[in-house]
Amino acid sequence: MTLVFIREQLRAPLTLALLVALPFLFVVLAADVLGEFADALGGSLVADGATALGAGWSAAFIAGTLGFFQIASAREADRRLARAGIGPFRVAAARIAAAVGLAVLAAAAAYLAMAIEIDVVHPLHAAAAILGYSLIYLGLGALVGCLVRGELEGSLAVAFVFLLDVFSGPGMTEGDGSPLSISRSAADVLLAAAIGAGSPTADWLELAAWVLGALAVAGAGFAFSARSRA
Amino acid sequence: MSGRVVTATRLGFREQARRPLLLILLVGLPLFFITRSIASTVPQPRVVPLPGGGDVLSNMQDVHGATMAAITIAFLAGLCSLFIMQSAREADRRLIVSGYSPAQTIVPRLLEIAAATGVVLVVSLAVTAISFQPQRWVPFIAANMLVGLTFGSIGALAGAYLGRIGGTYFMLFLPMIDLGIAQTPMFGDGAPDGWAQFLPGYGAGRILVDAAFAPSFNAGPELLLASAWALAALAAVTLALGRAIGLARG
Numbered sequence: 001m002t003l004v005f006i007r008e009q010l011r012a013p014l015t016l017a018l019l020v021a022l023p024f025l026f027v028v029l030a031a032d033v034l035g036e037f038a039d040a041l042g043g044s045l046v047a048d049g050a051t052a053l054g055a056g057w058s059a060a061f062i063a064g065t066l067g068f069f070q071i072a073s074a075r076e077a078d079r080r081l082a083r084a085g086i087g088p089f090r091v092a093a094a095r096i097a098a099a100v101g102l103a104v105l106a107a108a109a110a111y112l113a114m115a116i117e118i119d120v121v122h123p124l125h126a127a128a129a130i131l132g133y134s135l136i137y138l139g140l141g142a143l144v145g146c147l148v149r150g151e152l153e154g155s156l157a158v159a160f161v162f163l164l165d166v167f168s169g170p171g172m173t174e175g176d177g178s179p180l181s182i183s184r185s186a187a188d189v190l191l192a193a194a195i196g197a198g199s200p201t202a203d204w205l206e207l208a209a210w211v212l213g214a215l216a217v218a219g220a221g222f223a224f225s226a227r228s229r230a
Numbered sequence: 231m232s233g234r235v236v237t238a239t240r241l242g243f244r245e246q247a248r249r250p251l252l253l254i255l256l257v258g259l260p261l262f263f264i265t266r267s268i269a270s271t272v273p274q275p276r277v278v279p280l281p282g283g284g285d286v287l288s289n290m291q292d293v294h295g296a297t298m299a300a301i302t303i304a305f306l307a308g309l310c311s312l313f314i315m316q317s318a319r320e321a322d323r324r325l326i327v328s329g330y331s332p333a334q335t336i337v338p339r340l341l342e343i344a345a346a347t348g349v350v351l352v353v354s355l356a357v358t359a360i361s362f363q364p365q366r367w368v369p370f371i372a373a374n375m376l377v378g379l380t381f382g383s384i385g386a387l388a389g390a391y392l393g394r395i396g397g398t399y400f401m402l403f404l405p406m407i408d409l410g411i412a413q414t415p416m417f418g419d420g421a422p423d424g425w426a427q428f429l430p431g432y433g434a435g436r437i438l439v440d441a442a443f444a445p446s447f448n449a450g451p452e453l454l455l456a457s458a459w460a461l462a463a464l465a466a467v468t469l470a471l472g473r474a475i476g477l478a479r480g
Contacts, residue, residue, distance in 0.1 A: 014394035029407055033417040040290045040416060042272045061402060069395050074410070148251065152313040155398050156255040163263055167270060196344045 001081075001091070005098035008073060019066075020109040021130045023058035027113035030054045041172050052126060052194035055114035056133040056186060057166060062106035063134040064158045065097075067141025070099045071221050072151055078226035092222035099138055099218065107134040121196035125195065129190035132207050133183050137162075139214025140182065142221035185210050234330055239338035241291075246342065256310075256346075259366055260302045260354040261341075268295045268361040271454035279421040281436045282448030295362030296442035297414045297435075299354040300377045303347070304405035304431065306354075307378045308385030312397045313341060315389030315471070322475045336471045343386055343467070344460070347378040349418065369441035369449075376434040376456045381405060383463030384430060390470040405431070430459050 010016045034050035074095055082088040102181060107130045120126045141158055148154040161182070168181040170188060185206040185222070192199045246252065273291040280286060281339065322335040351374060364370040384404065388397035412426035413435030426432055433456030440449040 011393065014392050018396040018399045022399050026407060029411055033411055036417050040272060040274070040294065041270050058403075062399060065395065065398050065402075069398075078329075084353065087372055150249050150252065151316075151394060152309065153249060153251045153255060155260060155309060155313075156252075157308075159309075160255065160259055160262070163259075167266055181273065 001086070001094035002097040002101070003025040005070070005073075005095055006101060010102075019062060019106055023055070023062055023106055023110040024113040026058045027051065027055045027110055028117060031117040038172050041167070048120075048194045049191045051118050052114055052120070052190050053169070053172075053187060055110040055126075056130050056183065056190050057162075059103075059107040059110040059130050060137040060165075060183060061132040061158075061162050062110075063103040064137035064141040064144075064162060065155060066102050066106070067113075067138040067218060068101055068145045068154045068158050069141075069151070070095060071142050071145025071225060072125055072149075073180035074222055074225040075145075078222070082226040088223050088226035091226040092219055095226075096219050099142075100135070100215075103134040103138045104131065107131045112191065116172070118194065120194060122193040122198065124191035125199065126190055129186045129193060129207070132189065132211050136186060136214045137210045139217040142218035146221045146224060182210070231233055232334065234334045235337050237436045238325065238330065238335060239341050242338045242342045243316075243345070246346075247282050253349075256306060256349055257353050259306065260350065260357050263302055264298045264354060265361060268358075271295075277420060278416070278439060278443050279419070280444045280448060281440045285420070285442075286443045288443055292362060292442075293416050295358060295416070296364060296438060297409065297416070298390045299358040300374055300431070300435065300438055301405050301409045302354045303350050303374055303378045304348040304381035304409055305402060307347040307382035308344075308388070308401035308405065309398065310350070311382040311385035311467075312345045312389035312394070312401055314342050314346065315386040315467075315474075316394055316397075318471060319474045320391065326475050328399045331391075331474050332395055332475055333375075336369070336468060339471055340464075340468070343382050347382040351375060351378050364442040365445055366441050366447070369447060373434045373437035373441055376460050377409070377431065379451070379460040380430050380434065380456070380463050383460070383467045386467045386469055387463070390467075390474055408432075409435055430463070433457075433459060 031051040031054065034054050038050055078091045078095065081091050111127050111130050114120065114126065115123065140161060144154050144157045148157055164180050165183050168190060169184055185203065188203050189199045189207055268291060271291040271294040273289040276288050276293050277285050278288050278293060318339045326332065355371060355374060385401050388400045392400055393398050408429040408431040413422050413428055413431050417425045422432060433452040436452040437449045437456060440447065
């Protein structure tokens with residue numbers, strides 16, 4: 001069933017290509033300018049850190065939109081599947097597996113572009129942080145999907161939170177970033193990995209807590225969508 | 231305008247009016263995005279190359295102020311048009327089956343796209359005016375209008391050919407890459423690179439810079455190019471709408 005849900009999201013012929021190509025293209029094109037942008041905003045990012053953040057952002061937006069549209073697709077169809085005997089939790093598990101699979105794909109494309117542009121000192125740390133961005137936004141998209149029915153409104157709401165996050169995050173503002181930045185834990189680990197510093201255990205625990213919380217929200221959202229209202 | 235066009239237009243607008251959250255987001259997003267971007271930019275000195283040669287000394291805050299409205303308009307007009315096109319593909323075939331001509335269904339959808347672009351344009355320019363004053367308002371508004379028309383049309387085409395998910399990705403990344411990176415005078419030496427001239431935002435982006443910072447109009451060729459992009463994109467949308475609803479006749 002997971003494969004069916006993945007195929008459903010990739011039904012339009014170019015969706016898969018865009019899912020991979022757009023984060024890749026953004027990271028490559030933005031690599032030279034994000035450092036200048038951070039400087040203009042009063043932040044202090046070295047060029048490698050800016051490129052790494054670009055990879056995290058592109059994976060995040062792709063995954064957030066994906067989470068939202070997965071819930072939008074689930075709303076009608078999954079209730080019928082659950083009623084047909086599969087059960088809401090199995091349907092929700094398949095949905096979340098499909099969403100995570102696609103989010104991993106977007107994160108991999110962003111990571112690959114970043115690895116082409118810069119020499120990452122801690123590649124595994126960077127990969128984990130970009131995946132963290134992806135999964136946190138997957139949860140956000142699913143949450144928006146539960147609260148907002150309209151596809152345009154939902155996409156705009158995801159974009160709104162994304163922009164708030166980007167402008168409040170570490171490196172883009174003076175100081176350590178605002179509490180409004182939902183991806184701050186992922187950004188801290190990613191920036192440290194890009195400039196060759198290790199991250200303290202507290203940062204990893206914070207990132208893990210955000211990711212698990214986001215996955216729990218996404219799982220609850222999918223289960224709610226599949227639940228019978230009869 | 232025929233009665234059927236008026237009816238279809240009224241129904242289309244009523245469909246949008248049933249979505250109060252959309253209006254809140256269309257007003258709130260430019261308000262937050264533009265105001266916050268300008269306010270958080272450090273006003274360090276910046277030399278801005280102008281169309282037609284020459285340059286002017288400005289600062290990063292004003293350069294950001296000059297360009298933020300266009301990025302916001304491109305993104306929002308594109309995304310609104312994308313979902314209007316999606317809605318047209320689903321609903322308008324039924325109108326054709328019930329006896330409407332293709333023109334009677336296309337015109338209301340084009341009006342919806344124009345109205346969405348108009349709302350975004352007015353809100354974005356009003357918000358910009360709080361923090362930034364261009365040298366000349368008329369060409370500044372015209373440049374943003376051309377951005378809205380071009381990217382609104384591209385969004386509708388994305389809705390027709392890329393689907394809702396692929397189209398949404400495309401309409402976030404295209405304005406960001408084109409107007410936010412390739413055309414903006416904030417980065418590099420301030421002039422667009424050679425490859426940037428092939429993007430849809432090039433002409434309008436240069437008019438914008440000219441209107442924002444030059445004392446007189448020097449962007450004639452760029453105005454022609456931007457108008458050609460807008461007209462070509464609009465013609466392509468009209469064809470795409472016709473093709474989408476025309477399928478119902480078969």
